[in-house]
Amino acid sequence: MYAQNNTSGIHGKVFGDKHLAAEAANVILLAADSAIIKSAPCDAAGEFSFNTKPGKYLLLITKIGYDQSLTGPYQVIQGQNLQIDDLTLTLHIPVLKEVSITAQRSYIEVKPDRVTLNVQNSIIADGNSVFEILSQSPGVHADSKGSISLIGHSNALVMLNGKPIHLTGQDLVDYLSSLPGNTVKQIELITSPSAKYDAAGAGVINIISRKGTATGTNFSVSGNAGYGKFGKAGGSVAFNSQHDKLNIFGNYSYIYNKTDHVFSVDRMIDFNNVKSDYDVNYNTNYQGPRQTYTLGADFAISKRHTIGVFLSGTLTDNEYTKNNHLAISNNGVLDSTILTKSNLSRGIHNYGYDLNYTGKLDTTGKVLTADVAFGNVGRHSSEYINNYFYNSANGVYRPDLKLQNLSPSTANIWSAKVDYVNPLSKTARLEAGAKYSMVQTNNQLIFGPQEDGIYTSDPNFSSSFKYRENVNSGYINYIGKAGDFGITAGLRVEQTNTMGNGNSITMVSNVAKHYLDWFPQIELSYRIDQKQSLDLSFNRGVDRPSFQAVNPFLYYTDLYDYNKGNPMLLPQYNNRAALSYTYDKYITTLYTSVTTNFFNFVDYIQNDSSKVSQSITQNFGKYSVYGLKFNVPATFTNWWDANFNLDASYQRIQAYPKHGTLDKGTQLFSFFSTQHFKLSETLSAEVAGDYESPTFYGIGMFKSDYWVRAGIAKRVLNNNGRISLDVSDIFDTHRDQSVVNYQNLDMNIYNKSETRVFRLSFTYRFGNVSLKTAARRKTGNEDEQRRVTNSGD
Numbered sequence: 044m045y046a047q048n049n050t051s052g053i054h055g056k057v058f059g060d061k062h063l064a065a066e067a068a069n070v071i072l073l074a075a076d077s078a079i080i081k082s083a084p085c086d087a088a089g090e091f092s093f094n095t096k097p098g099k100y101l102l103l104i105t106k107i108g109y110d111q112s113l114t115g116p117y118q119v120i121q122g123q124n125l126q127i128d129d130l131t132l133t134l135h136i137p138v139l140k141e142v143s144i145t146a147q148r149s150y151i152e153v154k155p156d157r158v159t160l161n162v163q164n165s166i167i168a169d170g171n172s173v174f175e176i177l178s179q180s181p182g183v184h185a186d187s188k189g190s191i192s193l194i195g196h197s198n199a200l201v202m203l204n205g206k207p208i209h210l211t212g213q214d215l216v217d218y219l220s221s222l223p224g225n226t227v228k229q230i231e232l233i234t235s236p237s238a239k240y241d242a243a244g245a246g247v248i249n250i251i252s253r254k255g256t257a258t259g260t261n262f263s264v265s266g267n268a269g270y271g272k273f274g275k276a277g278g279s280v281a282f283n284s285q286h287d288k289l290n291i292f293g294n295y296s297y298i299y300n301k302t303d304h305v306f307s308v309d310r311m312i313d314f315n316n317v318k319s320d321y322d323v324n325y326n327t328n329y330q331g332p333r334q335t336y337t338l339g340a341d342f343a344i345s346k347r348h349t350i351g352v353f354l355s356g357t358l359t360d361n362e363y364t365k366n367n368h369l370a371i372s373n374n375g376v377l378d379s380t381i382l383t384k385s386n387l388s389r390g391i392h393n394y395g396y397d398l399n400y401t402g403k404l405d406t407t408g409k410v411l412t413a414d415v416a417f418g419n420v421g422r423h424s425s426e427y428i429n430n431y432f433y434n435s436a437n438g439v440y441r442p443d444l445k446l447q448n449l450s451p452s453t454a455n456i457w458s459a460k461v462d463y464v465n466p467l468s469k470t471a472r473l474e475a476g477a478k479y480s481m482v483q484t485n486n487q488l489i490f491g492p493q494e495d496g497i498y499t500s501d502p503n504f505s506s507s508f509k510y511r512e513n514v515n516s517g518y519i520n521y522i523g524k525a526g527d528f529g530i531t532a533g534l535r536v537e538q539t540n541t542m543g544n545g546n547s548i549t550m551v552s553n554v555a556k557h558y559l560d561w562f563p564q565i566e567l568s569y570r571i572d573q574k575q576s577l578d579l580s581f582n583r584g585v586d587r588p589s590f591q592a593v594n595p596f597l598y599y600t601d602l603y604d605y606n607k608g609n610p611m612l613l614p615q616y617n618n619r620a621a622l623s624y625t626y627d628k629y630i631t632t633l634y635t636s637v638t639t640n641f642f643n644f645v646d647y648i649q650n651d652s653s654k655v656s657q658s659i660t661q662n663f664g665k666y667s668v669y670g671l672k673f674n675v676p677a678t679f680t681n682w683w684d685a686n687f688n689l690d691a692s693y694q695r696i697q698a699y700p701k702h703g704t705l706d707k708g709t710q711l712f713s714f715f716s717t718q719h720f721k722l723s724e725t726l727s728a729e730v731a732g733d734y735e736s737p738t739f740y741g742i743g744m745f746k747s748d749y750w751v752r753a754g755i756a757k758r759v760l761n762n763n764g765r766i767s768l769d770v771s772d773i774f775d776t777h778r779d780q781s782v783v784n785y786q787n788l789d790m791n792i793y794n795k796s797e798t799r800v801f802r803l804s805f806t807y808r809f810g811n812v813s814l815k816t817a818a819r820r821k822t823g824n825e826d827e828q829r830r831v832t833n834s835g836d
Contacts, residue, residue: 050094050122050124050573051094051095051096051097051119051120051121051122051123051124051125052092052093052094052095052119052123052124052125053072053092053093053095053100053102053117053119053124053125053126053127054090054091054092054093054124054125054126054127055090055091055092055126055127055128055129055130056085056088056089056090056091056129056130057070057085057089057090057091057104057106057129057130057131057132058089058129058130058131058132059089059106059109059131059132060132060346062131063406064085064087064088064089064406064408065085065089065104065106065109065132066085066086066087066088066089066408067084067085067106068084068085068089068104068105068106068109068132069082069083069084069085069104069105069106070082070083070084070085070091070102070103070104071102071103071104071105072093072095072100072101072102073100073101073102073103073115074098074099074100074101075098075099075100075101075116080093080095080100081093081095086469087407087408087466087469087472088408088469090469094573095119096119097119097120097121097123098118098119099115099116099117099118099119100115100116100117100119101113101114101115101116101117102114102115102117102127102130104130104132106132107285107290108343109132109133110132110133112130112132112133114127114130150162150164150165150686150717150719150729151181151676151686151688151717153630153674153676153686153688154630155235155568155578155580155621155623155625155630155632156233156234156235156236156566156578156580157231157232157233157234157235158180158181158231158232158234158674159229159230159231159232160176160180160229160230160231160232161228161229162176162224162227162228162229162230163225163227163228163229163253165224165729171224171769171771171802172219172220172221172222172223172224172298173219173220173222173223173224173227173230173250174216174219174220174222175220175224175771176224176227176230177191177219177230177248179731179733179750179752179771180230180232181232181688181715181733183232183248190643191215191248192246192643193232193233193234193246193248198586198643199246199247199248200236200240200241200243200246200247200248201215201219201248201250202247202248202249202250203249203250203252204249204250204251204252205249206395206397206416207241217333217359217361217391218357218359218391218393220298220300220333221296221298221333221334221335221357221359222250222296222335223265223277223279223296223298223335225263225265225279225804225806226252226253226279226281226294226296227250227251227252227253228251228252228253229251230248230249230250230251231247231248231249231251232246232247232248233246233247233248233249234246234619234621234634235564235566235580235582235619235621236564236582236584237520237522237531237533237564237566238518238519238520238533238534238535238562238563238564239462239474239476239518239520239533239535241478241516241537242516242535242537242560242562242583242584242585243584243585243586243587246584246619252294252337253281259284259285259286259810260282260283260284260810261282261283261284261808261809261810262280262281262282262808262809262810263279263280263281263282263806263807263808263809264278264279264280264281264806264807265278265279265280265804265805265806265807266278266279266804266805267802267803267804267805268802268803269800269801269802269803270800270801271302271797271798271799271800271801272302272303272797273301273302273303273328273330273797274301275298275299275300275301275302275800276298276299277296277297277298277299277300278296278297279294279295279296279297280294280295280296281293281294281295282294282810288342288343288344289340289341289342289343290340290341290342291338291339291340292337292338292339292340293336293337293338293339294335294336294337295334295335295336296334296335296336297332297333297334298332298333298334299330299331299332299333300330300331300333301328301329301330302328302329302330302796302797303326303327303328303329303796303797304326304327304329304795304796304797305324305325305326305793305794305795305796306325306326306792306793306794306795307322307323307324307325307791307792307793308322308323308604308790308791308792309321309322309323309790309791310322310323310649310656310788310789310790311789311790312649312651312654312787312789313651313789314651314652317373317374318373318374318375319371319372319373319654320370320371320372320373320375321369321370321371321603321654321656322369322370322371322372323367323368323369323600323601323604324367324368325365325366325367325368325600326365326366326367327363327364327365327366328363328364329361329362329363329364330361330362331359331360331361331362332358332359332360333357333358333359334357334358334359335355335356335357335358336354336355336356336357337353337354337355337356338353338354338355339351339352339353339354340352347402347403347404348400348401348402348403349400349401349402350398350399350400350401351397351398351399351400351401352397352398352399353395353396353397353399354394354395354396354397355394355395355397356392356393356394356395357391357392357393358390358391358392359390359391360388360389360390361388361389361390362386362387362388363385363386363387363388363389363426364385364386365383365384365385365386365387366382366383366384367382367383367384367600367601368380368381368382368383369381369382369383369601369602369603376435377435378434378435379432379433379434379435379440380432380433381430381431381432381433381601381602382430382431382433383428383429383430383431383600383601384428384429384431385426385427385428385429385448386426386427387424387425387426388423388424388425388426389422389423389424389425390422390423391420391421391422392419392420392421393418393419393420394418394419394420395416395417395418396416396417396418397414397415397416398414398415398416399412399413399414399415400412400413400414407466408464408466408472409463409464409465409466410463410464411461411462411463411464412461412462412463413459413460413461413462414458414459414460414461415458415459416456416457416458416459417455417456417457417458418454418455418456419453419454419455419456420453420454420456421451421452421453421454422450422451422452422453423451424448424449424450424451424452425448425449426447426448426449426450427445427446427447427448428445428446428447428448428599429443429444429445429446430443430444430445430446430601430602431443432444444492445492445493445498446490446491446492446493446498446599447489447490447491447492447493447498448488448489448490448598448599449487449488449489449490450486450487450488450489450596450598451486451487452484452485452486452487453484453485454482454483454484454485454590455482455483456480456481456482457479457480457481457482458478458479458480458481459478459479459480460476460477460478460479461476461477461478462474462475462476463475463476467523468523470523470524470525471521471522471523471524472521472522472523473519473520473521474518474519474520474521474522474533475517475518475519475520476517476518477515477516477517477518478514478515478516478517479513479514479515480512480513480514481511481512481513482510482511482512482513482590483509483510483511484509484510484511484590485507485508485509486507486508486509486510486591486594486596487506487507487508488504488505488506488507488596488597488598489505490504490505490597490599491504491505504596504597504599506545506546506595506596507545507546508543508544508545508546508594508595508596509543509544509545510541510542510543510544510590510593510594511541511542511543512539512540512541512587512590513539513540513541514537514538514539514540515537515538516535516536516537516538517535517536518533518534518535518536519533519534520532520533520564521533527569527570527571528567528568528569528570529566529567529568529569529570530565530566530567530568531564531565531566532564532565532566533563533564533565534561534562534563534564535561535562535563535564536559536560536561536562537559537560537562537585538558538559538560539556539557539558539559539560539587539614540555540556540557541554541555541556541557542554542555543555543593543610545595545610554593554610554611556613558614560585560616561583562582562583562584562585563581563582563583564580564581564582564583565580565581565582566578566579566580566581567579567580574626574627575624575625575626576624576625577622577623577624577625578621578622578623578624578625579620579621579622579623580619580620580621580623581618581619581620581621582618582619583616583617583618583619584616584617584619585614585615585616585617586614586615586616586617586638586643587614588609588612588613588614588642588660591608592608592609592612592642592660593608593609593610593612594608594610595607595608595609595610596608597657603654603655603656604655604656604658605655605656605657605658606657606658606659607648607657607658607659608659608660609659609660609661612642612660612661612662613640613662614640615638615639615640615641615642615643615662616638616639616640617636617637617638618636618637618638619634619635619636619637620634620635621633621634621635622634628676629673629674629675629676630672630673630674631671631672631673631674632671632672632673632674633670633671634668634669634670634671634672635667635668635669635670636667636668637665637666637667637668638665638666638667639665640662641662641663641664641665641666641696642660642661642662642663643666644663644740644741644742645658645659645660645741646658646659646660646661646663646702646741646742647659647742647783647788647790649787649788651787661702662699663696663698663699663702663741663742664696664697664698664699664702664705665696665697665699666694666695666696666697667694667695667697668692668693668694668695669692669693669694670690670691670692670693670711671690671691671692672688672689672690672691673687673688673689673690674686674687674688675687675688675689681721682720682721682722683718683719683720683721684718684719685716685717685718685719686716686717687714687715687716688714688715688716689712689713689714690711690712690713690714691710691711691712692710692711692712693708693709693710693711694708694709694710694711694738694739694740695707695708695709696708696739696740696741696742703785703786705742705785707739708739709738709739709744710736710738711735711736711738712735712736713733713734713735713736714733714734715731715732715733715734716731716732716733717729717730717731718730718731725757725758725759725762726755726756726757726758727755727756728753728754728755728756729753729754729755729769730751730752730753731751731752731753732749732750732751732752733749733750734747734748734749735747735748735749740781742783742785742788743781743782743783743790743792744781744782744783744784745779745780745781746780746781748776748777748778748779748780749776749777750771750772750773750774750776750777750798751772751773751774752769752770752771752772752773753769753770753773754767754768754769754770755767755768755769756768760807763807763808763809764805764806764807764808765805765806765807766803766804766805767803767804767805768801768802768803768804769801769802769804770799770800770801770802771798771799771800771802772798772799772800773799774799775798775799777798778793778794778795778796778798779792779793779794779795780792780793780794
C-alpha cells in the first residue's frame with residue numbers, strides 16, 4: 044500500500060516488562076532538532092505507525108511506571124515504510140531530564156465523532172472556570188440556568204474524568220464555576236459516544252483533569268484576580284507524587300466571586316377587553332466562596348493489577364440579594380407596582396468517594412475494570428422575602444407582605460459497574476459491561492407569611508417530596524478493522540424504576556414509573572486514501588428529567604410569577620445520525636438529530652383571569668435538527684494559525700396536540716473561530732469569537748448573539764511560570780433575548796449574566812518535571828449526579 048501511494052512512514056513495536064506489549068504507551072515522533080511532529084498510542088499488541096515525509100527522526104516513548112525512551116535517529120527515504128527494531132521500556136529508572144519538548148498541541152482538535160479542547164494549552168483558559176470555558180466553546184450551548192448541550196439544544200451528559208457529575212441547573216453552574224480551568228487537561232465534546240457510555244444525554248462532555256505521571260514529586264500553584272462589574276479572585280495548588288508502585292495526586296482550589304444576573308419579562312395580557320401589561324425586571328447580586336478538592340492514589344498490587352481510591356468535594360456558600368420590580372398597567376395606564384426584595388443564603392456540599400480496580404488478565408490484552416462509588420449532595424437554602432405594594436400615585440395600597448422560603452434538600456447516590464475488554468485479534472476487540480445505580484433524594488419546602496412576627500407554613504405551598512431512581516444497565520461493544528474499513532457497533536440496555544412520594548394538598552402523592560429501553564450505536568469508517576476518509580454513525584440516547592424538574596413544588600418569584608415542577612414528566616429520546624468526510628485536516632459533517640418527548644426549554648402556563656404565570660417543564664413535542672458542519676484549520680504564517688468552525692442547520696419544533704398547533708421551522712447559522720499568534724519564543728496571544736444567527740427555539744424567537752475574547756501570555760522563570768492577561772466578552776454582547784407569541788402568551792424576555800471580565804493570572808510549576816514545555820511550534824457515576832438538583836437564582 045505504501046509503495047503504491049509512494050508514501051513514506053515508520054512503524055514498530057514497543058514492549059514493557061517481561062516482554063509484554065506496552066499497550067497505550069505514547070510514542071512521539073520528533074524531528075532531528077527534538078521538535079514534535081506527531082504522536083500516537085500503541086495498540087493492544089504494542090504496535091505503532093506514522094506516515095511522514097522523508098527525513099531524519101527521533102522517537103520518544105513514554106508510559107506510566109517506565110523510563111522514557113529516546114531512540115534514533117532513523118533515516119526515512121521516499122516511498123519507504125521503515126520498520127525499526129523492537130523497543131523495550133525499562134521499569135523505574137529516572138527520566139531523561141535532558142529531553143526538551145518544543146511544541147504543544149493545538150487548542151482545538153477535531154475528529155468525526157468529537158472535538159477535543161486542549162485546555163492546558165489555551166491562554167484564555169487561564170484564570171477562567173470550566174463553566175466559562177464551556178460557555179465559549181465551539182458547538183456548546185451553556186446558559187446560567189444549567190442547560191448544557193452539544194447537539195441542537197438537548198442536554199449533554201457532563202462527566203469529570205469519565206465519572207458523572209450528578210448535578211443540574213444552578214447547582215451544576217455553581218459546581219463547574221468552582222473548577223479552575225488551569226486544573227483541567229482536556230475537555231472532550233463527544234457527539235457520537237459508544238455503547239459503553241451511559242445512554243443519558245445527547246452527546247457527552249468529558250472533563251479530564253490534569254494528573255501528573257512523572258516519577259518524583261511535582262507541584263503547580265496558580266493565582267488570579269479579575270474585575271467585571273465586581274471584583275473576583277482565586278487560587279489553586281495541585282500535586283503529584285509517584286514512587287515505585289504508588290502514585291498520589293490531588294488539588295485544592297478556592298474562588299471568591301461576586302457577580303450579577305439581570306432578567307426581565309414583559310407580559311401582555313388581553314382579557315375582557317382590558318389589555319394589561321405585567322412588566323417584571325429582576326436583578327440579583329450574589330457573592331461567596333467556592334472550594335474544590337480532590338485526593339487520589341493508585342497502587343500497583345502487581346505488574347498487572349492496580350487499585351485506586353479517589354475522594355472529591357466541593358463547597359459553595361453564596362449570599363444573594365434579589366430585587367424584583369413588577370409594574371402593572373391596564374390599557375396603557377399604570378395601575379400599580381410591587382417591589383419584591385429578598386435575601387437568600389444558599390450553600391451546597393458535594394462529596395464523592397470512589398474505589399476502582401484495573402487488572403490485565405493475561406498477555407493477550409484482556410482487561411477487567413471495576414468501580415464502586417458513593418456520593419452525597421446536600422443543600423441548605425433560606426430566603427426571606429419582603430413585598431411592598433404601591434398604587435399609581437406611589438402610595439401604599441396594602442400592608443407589606445413578608446414571606447419565608449426554606450428549601451433544604453439531600454441526595455445519596457450509589458453506583459457500581461464492571462467493564463471487560465477482550466482483544467479478538469490485532470485489529471478487533473470486544474467490550475462488555477454492566478452497571479447499577481441508585482439515587483435517593485429528599486426535598487422539603489417550607490413557605491408561608493409572617494403573622495404577628497412569626498413565620499407560618501402555608502399548606503398550599505409547603506410540602507415534602509422523596510424521589511428514588513434505580514437504573515440497571517448492560518452493554519456489549521465490538522470494535523474492529525478490516526483493511527481500509529473500520530466498525531464500532533454496540534447495544535446498551537437500560538432498565539429504569541422510579542418512585543416519587545409527596546406530602547402536600549397540591550400534588551400527586553405517589554408517582555411510579557418502570558420502563559426498559561434499548562440503545563443501539565454503530566459507526567462505520569472507510570479510508571479512501573492517506574488523506575481522505577468517510578465516517579457514518581448512528582446512536583440513540585435518553586435524557587431523563589432532572590430530579591428537581593419532577594419535584595412538584597411551587598417556587599415563588601412574586602405574587603404573579605411561580606416556577607412549578609412536573610411529576611408526570613417523561614424522558615426525552617434522541618436519535619442521531621452523521622456522515623463525515625475528512626480531507627487531510629478538514630472535516631465536513633452532514634448530521635441530523637430528532638428528539639421526541641422534547642422538554643428542554645421553559646414553557647409557560649398563564650391564567651388570563653388571575654394574571655398568574657407558571658413556568659414549567661413539559662413533554663412539549665418533537666424537535667428535529669438537520670445540519671451541515673465544517674471544520675477548517677489554517678496556518679497563515681509560521682507565527683499565526685487558526686481554526687474555523689461553521690454550522691448551518693434547519694431546526695423544527697412540532698407540538699403535541701395537547702400543547703397546541705405549533706409547527707415551525709427556522710434556520711440557524713453559527714460561526715466559531717480561534718486565532719493563535721506566536722509573537723516570540725516566550726510570548727503568545729489568542730483571540731476567539733462566536734456568532735449565532737437569529738433562530739426559533741421552544742416557543743420563542745431568539746435574537747442573534749455574539750461574543751469576542753482575547754488574551755496574551757508570557758512564559759517566565761525558565762518556562763516554568765506563565766503570566767497571562769485576558770478579557771472575556773470584550774463588547775459585553777453575550778445574552779439571550781427572545782419574543783414569545785404563542786396561544787395566549789405575548790412576552791418579551793431578556794436574560795443577561797456578567798460576562799465581560801478582565802483577568803490577570805499566574806501559574807508556576809516546580810518539582811521533578813520530566814518534560815519541559817517551551818515555545819509553541821505548529822504541528823499537524825454517568826447520568827445520576829448530573830440531575831440531582833436544579834434551582835434558579
